[in-house]
Amino acid sequence: xxxxxxxxxxxxxxxxxxxxxxxxxxxxxxxxxxxxxxxxxxxxxxxxxxxxxxxxxxxxxxxxxxxxxxxxxxxxxxxxxxxxxxxxxxxxxxxxxxxxxxxxxxxxxxxxxxxxxxxxxxxxxxxxxxxxxxxxxxxxxxxxxxxxxxxxxxxxxxxxxxxxxxxxxxxxxxxxxxxxxxxxxxxxxxxxxxxxxxxxxxxxxxxxxxxxxxxxxxxxxxxxxxxxxxxxxxxxxxxxxxxxxxxxxxxxxxxxxxxxxxxxxxxxxxxxx
Amino acid sequence: xxxxxxxxxxxxxxxxxxxxxxxxxxxxxxxxxxxxxxxxxxxxxxxxxxxxxxxxxxxxxxxxxxxxxxxxxxxxxxxxxxxxxxxxxxxxxxxxxxxxxxxxxxxxxxxxxxxxxxxxxxxxxxxxxxxxxxxxxxxxxxxxxxxxxxxxxxxxxxxxxxxxxxxxxxxxxxxxxxxxxxxxxxxxxxxxxxxxxxxxxxxxxxxxxxxxxxxxxxxxxxxxxxxxxxxxxxxxxxxxxxxxxxxxxxxxxxxxxxxxxxxxxxxxxxxxxxxxxxxxxxxxxxxxxxxxxxxxxxxxxxxxxxxxxxxxxxxxxxxxxxxxxxxxxxxxxxxxxxxxxxxxxxxxxxxxxxxxxxxxxxxxxxxxxxxxxxxxxxxxxxxxxxxxxxxxxxxxxxxxxxxxxxxxxxxxxxxxxxxxxxxxxxxxxxxxxxxxxxxxxxxxxxxxxxxxxxxxxxxxxxxxxxxxxxxxxxxxxxxxxxxxxxxxxxxxxxxxxxxx
Numbered sequence: 001x002x003x004x005x006x007x008x009x010x011x012x013x014x015x016x017x018x019x020x021x022x023x024x025x026x027x028x029x030x031x032x033x034x035x036x037x038x039x040x041x042x043x044x045x046x047x048x049x050x051x052x053x054x055x056x057x058x059x060x061x062x063x064x065x066x067x068x069x070x071x072x073x074x075x076x077x078x079x080x081x082x083x084x085x086x087x088x089x090x091x092x093x094x095x096x097x098x099x100x101x102x103x104x105x106x107x108x109x110x111x112x113x114x115x116x117x118x119x120x121x122x123x124x125x126x127x128x129x130x131x132x133x134x135x136x137x138x139x140x141x142x143x144x145x146x147x148x149x150x151x152x153x154x155x156x157x158x159x160x161x162x163x164x165x166x167x168x169x170x171x172x173x174x175x176x177x178x179x180x181x182x183x184x185x186x187x188x189x190x191x192x193x194x195x196x197x198x199x200x201x202x203x204x205x206x207x208x209x210x211x212x213x214x215x216x217x218x219x220x221x222x223x224x225x226x227x228x229x230x231x232x233x234x235x236x237x238x239x240x241x242x243x244x245x246x247x248x249x250x251x252x253x254x255x256x257x258x259x260x261x262x263x264x265x266x267x268x269x270x271x272x273x
Numbered sequence: 274x275x276x277x278x279x280x281x282x283x284x285x286x287x288x289x290x291x292x293x294x295x296x297x298x299x300x301x302x303x304x305x306x307x308x309x310x311x312x313x314x315x316x317x318x319x320x321x322x323x324x325x326x327x328x329x330x331x332x333x334x335x336x337x338x339x340x341x342x343x344x345x346x347x348x349x350x351x352x353x354x355x356x357x358x359x360x361x362x363x364x365x366x367x368x369x370x371x372x373x374x375x376x377x378x379x380x381x382x383x384x385x386x387x388x389x390x391x392x393x394x395x396x397x398x399x400x401x402x403x404x405x406x407x408x409x410x411x412x413x414x415x416x417x418x419x420x421x422x423x424x425x426x427x428x429x430x431x432x433x434x435x436x437x438x439x440x441x442x443x444x445x446x447x448x449x450x451x452x453x454x455x456x457x458x459x460x461x462x463x464x465x466x467x468x469x470x471x472x473x474x475x476x477x478x479x480x481x482x483x484x485x486x487x488x489x490x491x492x493x494x495x496x497x498x499x500x501x502x503x504x505x506x507x508x509x510x511x512x513x514x515x516x517x518x519x520x521x522x523x524x525x526x527x528x529x530x531x532x533x534x535x536x537x538x539x540x541x542x543x544x545x546x547x548x549x550x551x552x553x554x555x556x557x558x559x560x561x562x563x564x565x566x567x568x569x570x571x572x573x574x575x576x577x578x579x580x581x582x583x584x585x586x587x588x589x590x591x592x593x594x595x596x597x598x599x600x601x602x603x604x605x606x607x608x609x610x611x612x613x614x615x616x617x618x619x620x621x622x623x624x625x626x627x628x629x630x631x632x633x634x635x636x637x638x639x640x641x642x643x644x645x646x647x648x649x650x651x652x653x654x655x656x657x658x659x660x661x662x663x664x665x666x667x668x669x670x671x672x673x674x675x676x677x678x679x680x681x682x683x684x685x686x687x688x689x690x691x692x693x694x695x696x697x698x699x700x701x702x703x704x705x706x707x708x709x710x711x712x713x714x715x716x717x718x719x720x721x722x723x724x725x726x727x728x729x730x731x732x733x734x735x736x737x738x739x740x741x742x743x744x745x746x747x748x749x750x751x752x753x754x755x756x757x758x759x760x761x762x763x764x765x766x767x768x769x770x771x772x773x
Binding site: 012014016017018019020021023024025028040042043044045046048050051052053054055056057058059060062063066090091145146148149150176177178180181182183184185186187188189190191192193194195196197199221222224225226228229 | 287288291292295610611614615646647648649650651652653654656657667670672673674675676677678695696698699701702703705708712715727734735737738740741742743744745747748750751752753754755756757
């Protein structure tokens with residue numbers, strides 16, 4: 001481990017907090033296991049991405065200000081959501097510039113270099129690839145568009161996965177294809193979104209993986225939505241959850257996997273979208 | 274002035290048109306197949322270029338500079354074109370452009386066939402000009418008793434099939450050769466025509482040659498117009514364009530004002546980027562340049578119509594202005610996962626795909642094509658392949674912002690469910706107590722929608738999710754609940770109070 005103990009502020013993201021608490025728990029476990037201190041500013045809510053990307057720019061500004069104020073003093077901010085980090089890096093400066101507020105802009109510029117997506121934090125900031133995880137399953141990785149084309153995380157997540165004990169990594173064909181989530185696109189253009197998802201899930205099926213992972217639970221929610229609807233037994237897990245798994249925990253997670261699969265098999269297998 | 278962009282005024286919203294497209298398996302197969310082939314070829318031809326990123330940057334800078342000084346370069350072009358024997362006309366909108374073209378054609382006909390009766394048919398041959406589709410020139414010409422023949426193979430297929438172009442570079446991409454054969458059989462009266470590519474090209478060649486040799490008036494578009502020399506440039510694969518700009522006596526080139534480049538040397542950059550991006554070729558097979566009139570060689574009368582049609586309204590805003598840098602390579606269409614599912618017709622505009630989603634609404638000051646900025650998952654594949662680095666996702670978000678603000682100024686927009694929801698959620702996110710209350714409400718409220726461990730038949734927009742996708746219910750414990758439940762010593766930072 002190349003870094004001494006860091007004080008890491010976790011911005012878990014509103015949808016992870018509400019819908020995927022297991023991801024935040026896993027991030028906490030991994031970082032603490034590596035000897036770092038995790039803080040969770042309890043007043044945090046949302047980075048403003050949903051509002052901003054849907055065109056509610058005015059409404060997003062106070063959320064951005066709030067985030068910047070809340071994490072301004074952090075030594076490092078960890079965000080287990082590539083799309084939230086993309087929102088910050090791509091738009092926060094512009095938002096602050098438009099607000100015509102030099103202090104706000106200075107605060108944004110000072111904070112941004114300290115904000116890391118979870119895999120970036122591990123590989124680029126903490127210089128760690130092997131986090132001591134064990135996960136004896138066949139896993140494929142979907143590079144979310146924002147992690148791929150905005151954060152340019154490159155092979156960092158795959159290097160992390162390859163260092164996991166017992167993990168059988170299988171590359172996803174046509175991996176750079178969007179899963180069709182796209183925030184409000186998923187409901188505003190639901191038919192196209194589902195058609196894109198169908199293609200993604202066909203490729204996932206080809207890998208014969210037991211688990212598909214990503215840096216964004218939003219994509220995984222979409223992928224799960226299609227897989228589960230069509231009775232697939234493939235599970236979706238955020239990268240942090242795989243990295244949090246250790247050999248001692250295997251028994252527990254196996255049990256959980258069993259019950260998931262059963263729920264899936266009850267759903268009728270429909271035609272692929 | 275009234276901006277016209279194809280048939281956008283009659284087009285249904287994208288989600289509705291997309292539904293029709295998604296139900297057409299043949300169309301989806303054709304589009305998937307064709308875009309897949311072009312993408313693979315492009316990737317090959319881009320990979321072999323060591324300075325691709327520098328070329329993109331150079332192109333982006335040339336375009337940004339030109340658009341910032343467009344007034345200067347347009348006048349320079351006019352001066353040099355006329356010095357070389359061309360005549361430059363300025364058209365504010367579609368109606369003016371069409372009126373100018375018709376007047377030139379009529380004057381020429383009157384002069385060269387003074388004895389012909391007024392209603393005698395006048396014919397023109399045309400080559401690949403998206404801009405003429407934008408202003409619906411064929412409709413205007415026919416209305417004026419002038420018969421236009423499209424001579425680009427794909428445009429000819431679209432015209433014969435009374436169809437609309439579905440791709441900027443490959444307008445008949447949605448048709449396979451069997452469908453093309455059916456069109457040729459009927460329109461060329463060739464009942465015995467086969468469906469091999471050679472059968473089809475032979476038929477087209479035979480049909481078009483007669484037109485090239487007989488028709489004395491040509492209409493072209495332009496890929497570039499060079500301010501420094503007054504030259505006009507068209508690049509293409511078939512050679513039919515070369516025929517159209519060299520064989521007629523009269524040539525009219527309809528050129529959008531954004532097609533100007535300052536110097537001939539600038540083409541060094543664009544002629545590397547364009548063919549590789551558009552068709553995956555190192556170089557276009559035909560690169561035609563002409564400057565004014567050369568006595569005894571080629572058309573003896575040459576007119577340029579410089580078209581605004583909404584373009585100048587994009588110039589004041591830097592983000593919007595960038596859209597005018599487009600060189601119509603179509604790479605963003607082939608890369609777009611949305612376009613690949615629906616094809617071009619769903620966009621309701623001759624400009625489809627990601628570039629169409631930003632160009633069509635902007636040209637028309639958001640009067641039409643308002644659903645197009647939402648026809649994207651913001652995946653960024655378009656920006657990645659754009660040879661002139663137009664940040665399409667950023668522009669889509671910019672346009673969404675404009676649409677939202679416009680809608681919020683109307684009563685209907687204010688009370689629209691989405692606007693109300695976004696306003697409420699925005700307020701909820703400003704206070705973590707309210708946010709946590711909302712989390713608790715969601716957990717309670719979802720109970721009536723739980724079926725077999727999944728949420729089903731959710732109301733409102735969320736119903737668009739559950740109709741074809743499963744959704745896990747909101748777990749009973751949020752992450753923050755878990756964090757609070759940890760023993761105090763688990764994390765020293767637990768009690769940190771933040772000052773927001």
